[in-house]
Amino acid sequence: MTTARLALAALLLVTLTACVNQTVKTSAVPPLERPTEVAPETALLDVGVLVFDPGLDEYEEDQQIYPEVRKAEARFMPRLLAEAMQNSGAWGAVRVIPSDRQTVDLLVRGRIVHSDGETLELHIVARDARGAEWLDKTYEANASKYAYAPTTRTSYDPFQAIYHTIANDLARQQESLTLAQREDIRLITELQFARSFSPEAFDGYLSENRKGVVEVSRLPADDDPMLERIRSIRERDQLFVDTLQEHYGYFSGEMQVPYQEWRKMSYEEAIALQELQAESRRNLIAGGAAILAGIYAAGSSERSSRAAGNVAIIGGGYLLKSGLEKRAEAQIHVAALEELGMSLEAEITPQVIELEDRTVMLSGNVEEQYAQWRELLADIYQAEVGLLEPLPTVDNP
Amino acid sequence: MRDNPTLDPGTLAALEAAMEAAAQGGNAGTGEGAGTGSETGAASGQWPGDTQGSSPGNAGAGTGPLTPAEQVAILDARLEAGAGDFDTMILEEQARQRSARRASSDDTPASESAGGAPAGGREGPYGEDITVAGAGGGRGSVNTPGRSAPANTARYPAPDDIPSGNDDDVVARQLREAAMREPDPAVREKLWDEYRKYKGLTP
Structure with a gap:
């Protein structure tokens, strides 16, 4: 439990x-x-x-x-x-x-x-x-x-x-x-x-606890x-x-x-597109429903119902047509969005490349310098260790 | 919990000794003892902990084996030389940025600058200082409060008789930088004396 x-x-x-x-x-x-x-x-x-x-x-x-x-x-x-x-x-x-x-x-x-x-x-x-x-x-x-x-x-x-x-x-x-x-x-x-x-000089100062969190083990002077x-x-x-x-x-x-x-x-294009798509969908559904209802009514025995059915079929046809037109119109906005995106892409691509080039070049030069400093620091550490090592031999000839 | 310093005693004296050795190397015409920023990596690679006088710093001086403290001082001088090269590289990059910014602002049509985004900082709608990202271009320093150059480059001004140092070679520059960083006035004056001696300036 x-x-x-x-x-x-x-x-x-x-x-x-x-x-x-x-x-x-x-x-x-x-x-x-x-x-x-x-x-x-x-x-x-x-x-x-x-x-x-x-x-x-x-x-x-x-x-x-x-x-x-x-x-x-x-x-x-x-x-x-x-x-x-x-x-x-x-x-x-x-x-x-x-x-x-x-x-x-x-x-x-x-x-x-x-x-x-x-x-x-x-x-x-x-x-x-x-x-x-x-x-x-x-x-x-x-x-x-x-x-x-x-x-x-x-x-x-x-x-x-x-x-x-x-x-x-x-x-x-x-x-x-x-x-x-x-x-x-x-x-x-x-x-x-x-x-x-x-790393030679500072490896022992940090440690990880059981939860993987880094902690300070000791402090340098x-x-x-x-x-x-x-x-x-x-x-x-x-x-x-x-x-x-x-x-x-x-x-x-x-x-x-x-x-x-x-x-x-x-x-603006996305909002217009969404409105047209919604309107197109509404018209297509309403038009389809009107045509179906009209067909059903056209089969009726009553003359008035048959007339209403015909009107519904014609009205539904118009709605369907309108829905299809809206859908086609929406495609224009899709194309416009595509055009806008490609246009911006063409405009800013050189800038992205230039930024990347400059960043990479500067980072590369800096990394090269860092590599040299790392080597020098390793040498300095060795030299410092060399300074300390002979001391015990004085006490133990 | 703090470690005790391992190389405190004599470090300053060793630096002076190393500077002298480096200066002698420079005077001897070899230039190897000092090294340059571009030589630093290669030079340090040639010297894997050697203490028997075969290090470049020693070769130029033609004296006996270096003590570890002297080795450290020479390596420190190389580190400093690398730092100088690094600073130069960054300064050149910043100069490039400034000229690119100037060129960009020259190219900006008047209508764009009039109707576009505001350039630079302003009071935000919430009372804070907002700088629109990149408005006006290259105003990246908004994120860099109070950091223009490393603080340890020059703390103490040069004496009046010291020239500008535009024609300093690497050794002279190291001496100059070491002197301008040195907090102890007596040691600082010794370093300036070394500088004068090296440059052939009459005291």
């Missing part, structure tokens, strides 16, 4: 903690929640928002998905989320990062499940440096027609609500941590960074020369990430106007 209860409780817990969905109203953008207390700088967590997964793995040809547009969105949307988080004042530096090799206090990953002018669906997962999960949730938002009004459009993104909601969820998670826990996360990040550059070197390198690493932000910012600026225009027009 106890086992059954435990199993039930575990099942309930799994259900509660498993990925959840939230539908966000875009017409009411929630305000950014600000921290209740000003945290000391040592407890401000740096956040890395990884370039989103464009969600093209299960992409099928008949879906109206334009791969290059998705790739561009995968670089554009993280920036909006990063800005929302930064604007909340709850975090240290919030940056878009190109790969999860970057060591950050909190890593936010996102996957674009669906994106067009009408609907945006994002799956967000966030973990801190300890490996603790903060968020695993799917957010969905439908744009209202007001989202594309000229006054609204210049103020914020049509789906700003989704970014504010995510930022608020993460801020609430952070609020639930004590200052000591936050400082611990920052320390773990530093030691992880140190270990990635000098504050004035440990190796840690000083690592800190100097880390400052450079942060400078590199900051430089990348310029690239993402420039790309977003170039993409902004055509992309938002595409969203607006595709929203």
Whole structure:
């Protein structure tokens, strides 16, 4: 009985903690929640928002998905989320990062499940440096027609609500941590960074507990020369990430106007398409029903019923014709959507390629430098060990 | 729980010794002792923990075997040289970004800039400062509060008699950077003396 209860409780817990969905109203953008207390700088967590997964793995040809547009969105949307988080004042530096090799206090990953002018669906997962999960949730938002009004459009993104909601969820998670826990996360990040550059010197400082959560086993001295070197390198690493932000910012600026225009027009086309499809469906059903009723009435013995039946058949015929016409008209909107998507794709593809090239080139140069520093740090560690090794021989000639 | 530092005593003195050795290597005309950013990786690969005087830093000086502290100091100097190259690379990238931004803003039609998205920051509808993503292009620094360059590059200004350093070679640059970082005034002055000696400046 106890086992059954435990199993039930575990099942309930799994259900509660498993990925959840939230539908966000875009017409009411929630305000950014600000921290209740000003945290000391040592407890401000740096956040890395990884370039989103464009969600093209299960992409099928008949879906109206334009791969290059998705790739561009995968670089554009993280920036909006990063800005929302930064604007909340709850975090240290919030940056878009190109790969999860970057060591950050909190890593936010996102996957674009669906994106067009009408609907945006994002799956967000966030973990801190300890490996603790903060968020695993799917957010969905439908744009209202007001989202594309000229006054609204210049103020914020049509789906700003989704970014504010995510930022608020993460801020609430952070609020639930004590200052000591936050400082611990920052320390773990530093030691992880140190270990990635000098595993020989920093391997023993971190360990994983039974739940797979990273913990600090021991601390290096504050004035440990190796840690000083690592800190100097880390400052450079942060400078590199900051430089990348310029690239993402420039790309977003170039993409902004055509992309938002595409969203607006595709929203209008999608709404028109849905209305026509609904009307077409209604007319076809009503027309079919009227014809059937007319045929039934035409077989009646009463003259008036037969006349009414004929009228119903003619009326049903008109409705059917209208329904078919609406369906054909809807096809025009489908083609228009296709045309809009392809047009945007042609416009932004060179920018996506340029951003990718610049990011890869800069990352490549940086990685090359890092490899050299790793070798040097390994040599320094060996030299330091060489300094210490002869000491016992003095005591034991 | 904190570890005790392992290399505190003598580190500063070793740095000075290594700097001198590096400077002598540079004067000897070999240049190997100092290395450059591009040589760093290859140079470190040539020296797998060798302590018998075959390291590049020692070869240039033509003196006896280096102590571990001297080895560390020389490796530190290479690390610094790499950091200098890294900073140069980042600065060049930032300069490229600035010129691309300028070119882009020159190309932007007047009508677009008038009717398009607002450029830069503004007061958001919820009282927060919102910067529309990319509006105006290249304003990525919104996410980078107060970080322009590594803080340890130059903490103490150079004395008045020290020239700008535009023509510094690698050894001179290392000496200059070490001096500008050095908190101890006495050691700092020694490092500047080394710099003057190396550059042939009359004190």
